[in-house]
Amino acid sequence: MEISLAEETFIDDNFLRQLMSVGEVDLLVAIPSHNNANTIGQTVKTIEESFQQNFVRERVVIVNADGGSRDGTSDVVLNTPTPRNPNSRGLSSLRTLHRITTRYANQPSQGAAFRSILAAADLLRAKACAVISPESSNFNATWLKNLLQPAYREGFDFVAPLYSRHKNDGLLARNLIYPMGRAAFGKRIRELNSTELGFSGRLSSHCLNLDVWHEETVRTSPEAWMAITAISSGLRCCQSFVGPKVHSVTSSGTDIVKAVRQTVGSLFWCLESQQSFWMERAGSEAVPTFGPEHELTSEPVRVNRKRIFELFLGGAAELSDILKSILAADTHAELQQIATEDERNFRYKDELWVRTLCEFAASYHRAAIDRGHLIQALVPLYRGRIYSFLQEHYDSSPEDIEASSENLCLEFERQRPYLIERWKAK
Amino acid sequence: MKEIILRGLEQAYENMVHMIAEFLPRIVVMFIILSLGWLIALLFKYMVRAIIRLTKLDRLSEESGASQVLRKAALPPISELLSRAFFWVTWLAFALVGISVLDIPVLHEQISRLFQLLPELFVAILILFVGVLVANFLSRAALLGAVNAGYRSPRLWSGTVRFVIWILTVTMALEQIGLAKGTVIAAFSIFFGAAMLALAISFGIGGRDLARQFLERHFGDKHQQEGEKEQEPSPL
Numbered sequence: 001m002e003i004s005l006a007e008e009t010f011i012d013d014n015f016l017r018q019l020m021s022v023g024e025v026d027l028l029v030a031i032p033s034h035n036n037a038n039t040i041g042q043t044v045k046t047i048e049e050s051f052q053q054n055f056v057r058e059r060v061v062i063v064n065a066d067g068g069s070r071d072g073t074s075d076v077v078l079n080t081p082t083p084r085n086p087n088s089r090g091l092s093s094l095r096t097l098h099r100i101t102t103r104y105a106n107q108p109s110q111g112a113a114f115r116s117i118l119a120a121a122d123l124l125r126a127k128a129c130a131v132i133s134p135e136s137s138n139f140n141a142t143w144l145k146n147l148l149q150p151a152y153r154e155g156f157d158f159v160a161p162l163y164s165r166h167k168n169d170g171l172l173a174r175n176l177i178y179p180m181g182r183a184a185f186g187k188r189i190r191e192l193n194s195t196e197l198g199f200s201g202r203l204s205s206h207c208l209n210l211d212v213w214h215e216e217t218v219r220t221s222p223e224a225w226m227a228i229t230a231i232s233s234g235l236r237c238c239q240s241f242v243g244p245k246v247h248s249v250t251s252s253g254t255d256i257v258k259a260v261r262q263t264v265g266s267l268f269w270c271l272e273s274q275q276s277f278w279m280e281r282a283g284s285e286a287v288p289t290f291g292p293e294h295e296l297t298s299e300p301v302r303v304n305r306k307r308i309f310e311l312f313l314g315g316a317a318e319l320s321d322i323l324k325s326i327l328a329a330d331t332h333a334e335l336q337q338i339a340t341e342d343e344r345n346f347r348y349k350d351e352l353w354v355r356t357l358c359e360f361a362a363s364y365h366r367a368a369i370d371r372g373h374l375i376q377a378l379v380p381l382y383r384g385r386i387y388s389f390l391q392e393h394y395d396s397s398p399e400d401i402e403a404s405s406e407n408l409c410l411e412f413e414r415q416r417p418y419l420i421e422r423w424k425a426k
Numbered sequence: 427m428k429e430i431i432l433r434g435l436e437q438a439y440e441n442m443v444h445m446i447a448e449f450l451p452r453i454v455v456m457f458i459i460l461s462l463g464w465l466i467a468l469l470f471k472y473m474v475r476a477i478i479r480l481t482k483l484d485r486l487s488e489e490s491g492a493s494q495v496l497r498k499a500a501l502p503p504i505s506e507l508l509s510r511a512f513f514w515v516t517w518l519a520f521a522l523v524g525i526s527v528l529d530i531p532v533l534h535e536q537i538s539r540l541f542q543l544l545p546e547l548f549v550a551i552l553i554l555f556v557g558v559l560v561a562n563f564l565s566r567a568a569l570l571g572a573v574n575a576g577y578r579s580p581r582l583w584s585g586t587v588r589f590v591i592w593i594l595t596v597t598m599a600l601e602q603i604g605l606a607k608g609t610v611i612a613a614f615s616i617f618f619g620a621a622m623l624a625l626a627i628s629f630g631i632g633g634r635d636l637a638r639q640f641l642e643r644h645f646g647d648k649h650q651q652e653g654e655k656e657q658e659p660s661p662l
Contacts, residue, residue: 168659376570
């Protein structure tokens with residue numbers, strides 16, 4: 001077995017011993033964790049159920065990369081009983097279901113977890129891998145099948161999940177990450193920054209060998225970087241529908257500031273580090289999709305729109321000086337003008353929103369102010385945009401919302417030359 | 427009598443000529459030193475500018491917010507500011523050497539005192555500069571944090587952070603140059619203590635409800651809070 005130990009320094013001896021005892025595998029499923037003892041047992045059971053149902057003959061392993069849990073998360077992974085499969089006809093008893101755990105650090109870091117996972121995939125020569133979040137409370141056996149199948153059987157290198165969502169859920173992805181990522185990198189992948197994903201052994205080896213693991217963005221949020229690396233390296237990408245996305249109580253899904261810092265920071269950093277790729281190309285193309293491309297639900301939920309609008313107004317007024325150093329004079333003036341409008345008539349239109357983001361990205365590139373501060377200055381504007389979205393789509397059907405999202409994507413693609421112009425400006 | 431006056435005048439004239447003859451070369455040397463100093467200072471200025479350009483300090487200054495501070499204070503960019511500072515400091519040093527060549531005892535004493543103070547002055551200026559940068563960075567971080575968390579009066583938070591750091595910086599700078607050392611430290615201690623006491627009293631009396639809400643938010647029953655919290659749509 002050819003073993004690449006180029007990155008051996010971050011793999012501890014115990015982890016290496018466990019990996020060597022496993023040998024080669026076909027499929028690797030990884031669970032990055034930090035204090036997830038309450039939910040991770042169910043995640044492990046579901047993964048093994050999926051193996052028993054969908055990958056009966058494959059050599060498989062579950063890798064838990066833990067960031068210093070104090071609640072015995074790793075013990076739960078190792079000690080959760082394997083579920084019995086009444087339909088297995090004895091085939092599953094012929095193989096060993098491996099579970100291995102590693103503590104990559106005493107502090108959680110998604111990037112460090114991913115690095116350990118990719119190293120494991122590389123050493124075990126896994127053909128297809130999937131990362132599953134232990135916080136996804138409605139994860140089921142079909143999710144895993146849908147994430148692994150395209151990489152294992154269809155030869156895709158990156159498999160992005162597609163979720164069924166409430167129409168008010170995932171608004172950062174819908175209003176920023178997806179349309180901007182699509183316009184810049186040219187692939188219509190809706191979930192660039194998802195906690196669940198599938199990938200091939202080839203992509204894991206490729207990412208592992210890149211000298212980016214010390215970068216703050218990759219250390220905190222490597223998912224979008226991995227997707228964009230697959231796109232820019234010309235590897236095959238696809239999307240696969242998994243099911244409804246439900247945020248667990250313990251997840252940080254609703255912490256808007258943290259989410260914007262991680263995802264937008266990651267996207268802007270990728271624009272910076274992959275500029276030679278995206279500046280050369282134009283337009284966007286669809287990627288193969290398994291299952292429905294989108295599914296929206298619209299049951300009523302309680303959203304405090306007034307509070308969101310107040311936070312936007314407060315931000316636009318208090319951060320005016322900071323915004324002035326980021327935005328072009330006319331964009332800033334227009335923003336201040338819409339902030340004077342009555343909340344019922346307030347609209348943050350697509351054209352202005354896209355222009356705002358192009359100027360933020362360009363200011364990030366030339367480091368007009370500290371980059372962390374710059375991303376944080378976007379938060380109130382994002383709130384203004386989602387307030388506008390919620391107002392506009394209060395009664396909209398899922399089809400109307402999809403049409404509106406498509407228009408936003410086209411607006412991003414239309415303003416691509418403006419992004420490049422601002423990007424190149426001194 | 428006439429002869430005595432004439433001899434006196436002659437003596438005075440001779441003394442004056444002697445003094446001028448003795449002083450003139452020193453003045454010439456002083457001017458030479460000043461001119462040479464000016465040329466060397468100019469050379470330093472261009473060298474510093476080139477080094478800053480090579481080390482991309484301008485970009486670092488932009489990123490850290492230093493350039494913004496300088497712009498706000500109507501000062502030139504950092505490369506220009508540092509190169510000019512080097513020019514004037516170098517030329518001032520040469521000027522002091524030049525003046526000391528004149529060998530005037532009173533001036534000599536003052537110059538040597540000034541020379542002794544120069545390193546401390548440099549360090550004090552550096553402390554002020556770093557203090558302004560840190561104050562600006564942290565006050566902006568406080569402003570952004572307060573705005574995004576929806577706190578009331580975010581500028582008050584930001585201004586307080588900036589003010590405290592400025593006071594600390596100015597105190598350190600004054601202490602460095604030894605100006606009214608005891609008074610400055612005492613004034614700072616009194617001011618800082620008073621400010622903290624005022625904050626403690628005002629928070630304790632005026633902000634009881636706020637404190638209760640804060641403690642409940644951070645240490646209270648999570649499930650109860652989930653029910654109470656008005657929802658913001660999930661971004662991811």
